[in-house]
Amino acid sequence: MSSPLILLTNDDGIRAKGLRALVEIARPFGKLVLVAPEEVQSGQSHAITSHLPLRIRKIDPYDKDVEAYACTGTPVDCVKLCMSHLLHGGVPDVVLSGINHGSNSSSSILYSGTVAAAQEGALYGAQALAFSLLNLSADADFSNCIGVGQQILEKALRTPMRKDTLLTVNIPDVPGSQLKGIKVMRQAQGMWVERYDRRIDPHNNDYFWLTGDYVNKEPDATDTDEWALANNYVSITPIQADMTSYNDIPVLQQVFNSEKL
Numbered sequence: 001m002s003s004p005l006i007l008l009t010n011d012d013g014i015r016a017k018g019l020r021a022l023v024e025i026a027r028p029f030g031k032l033v034l035v036a037p038e039e040v041q042s043g044q045s046h047a048i049t050s051h052l053p054l055r056i057r058k059i060d061p062y063d064k065d066v067e068a069y070a071c072t073g074t075p076v077d078c079v080k081l082c083m084s085h086l087l088h089g090g091v092p093d094v095v096l097s098g099i100n101h102g103s104n105s106s107s108s109i110l111y112s113g114t115v116a117a118a119q120e121g122a123l124y125g126a127q128a129l130a131f132s133l134l135n136l137s138a139d140a141d142f143s144n145c146i147g148v149g150q151q152i153l154e155k156a157l158r159t160p161m162r163k164d165t166l167l168t169v170n171i172p173d174v175p176g177s178q179l180k181g182i183k184v185m186r187q188a189q190g191m192w193v194e195r196y197d198r199r200i201d202p203h204n205n206d207y208f209w210l211t212g213d214y215v216n217k218e219p220d221a222t223d224t225d226e227w228a229l230a231n232n233y234v235s236i237t238p239i240q241a242d243m244t245s246y247n248d249i250p251v252l253q254q255v256f257n258s259e260k261l
Contacts, residue, residue: 004030004093004157007121009078011100011113012040014059014070018099021142022131023063025149026096029157033086034059034068035078042102044113046120049073054081075117083124094157095121095217098131098169099140099145105170105225105235106188108218115239118166123241128166129156135173144176148234150183164242170225170235182234188224189217 006026010019021202026032035056055072062068069086071078075097083091086133109115118130129152133145152169161167172179194212201207216226228235 001035004089006030006032006096007079007092008032008034008036008066008096009095009097009117010036011044011075011097011117013040014068016101017140018101018131018133018142020063021099022096022149023066024146025099025131025153026094027065028150029153030094032064032066033082033092034062035067035082035086037069037075037078038070038072039244041074041113043111044074044076045111046076046116046118047074047113048080049077052243056081056085056122062181075113076120079117079120091124092121092126094130095126095128096153097121097129099142099149099171100130100132101140102132102136103134103170103229104130104132104168105184105229105237106190106207106214108214109168109187109237109255111192115166115168119164119239119241120169122164122166125163126225127156127161130166130168132168132170133173134170140173144174144179145171147176148179148182152234152236161238162240165238165240166241168237170229170237172229172232172234174232178232179216179234180232183228184234184236184238185225185228186242187237187239188225188226190215191217191228192255 057068059068097114097118104112115130118128122128192212196208225235226239
């Protein structure tokens with residue numbers, strides 16, 4: 001692919017350090033257009049804005065050779081609005097989302113605005129990757145991600161993938177010398193067990209902060225993203241929008257299929 005058009009976005013907002021690092025990953029590979037949320041939109045998954053107007057403003061200057069915009073909507077809104085408004089119905093060659101502040105492995109993929117933004121691009125036929133670093137801090141150090149990300153992107157650009165498939169890439173938060181390599185892995189079976197911290201405001205009303213812990217349901221499995229990350233490997237998981245449980249179809253057909261009601 002010669003000089004592809006690359007759309008950059010994220011869910012941590014236009015000012016996030018991870019987005020700056022994503023620019024450095026993408027810079028050698030094509031023309032860059034950046035559309036990111038005006039504010040933090042973590043946990044928005046594939047949400048879109050349907051009951052409020054969207055606003056978009058150009059960020060000038062943002063970075064050399066980067067056409068950058070901030071959008072008041074969700075990460076998926078950013079991708080949709082870019083294609084509809086800025087590209088006049090066109091589709092970028094590549095959609096890159098991230099670099100997320102925090103992991104998007106296992107069941108976290110379901111909640112991730114970072115992954116959903118890349119998935120939206122894949123639905124339209126763009127090659128799509130979502131990058132995440134296992135560090136939730138707003139001031140996380142993304143320097144090790146750039147070389148790794150460029151290596152992965154270079155290989156991805158010359159590797160055909162099925163339509164609607166994207167790569168979600170998780171990078172351990174360790175010094176570069178401790179990274180063992182890259183592994184393509186499946187999602188671990190796990191879930192977040194949430195708790196809500198109840199507090200009282202100055203008006204004596206309840207309010208709640210979400211907290212919780214991740215529970216890995218298969219801690220001994222060695223073919224999962226969680227295993228790779230725990231062992232200092234960069235994990236790549238191919239995912240797709242089709243959520244059909246194909247293994248269950250034959251059994252359910254026997255139970256439910258009928259020529260009449």
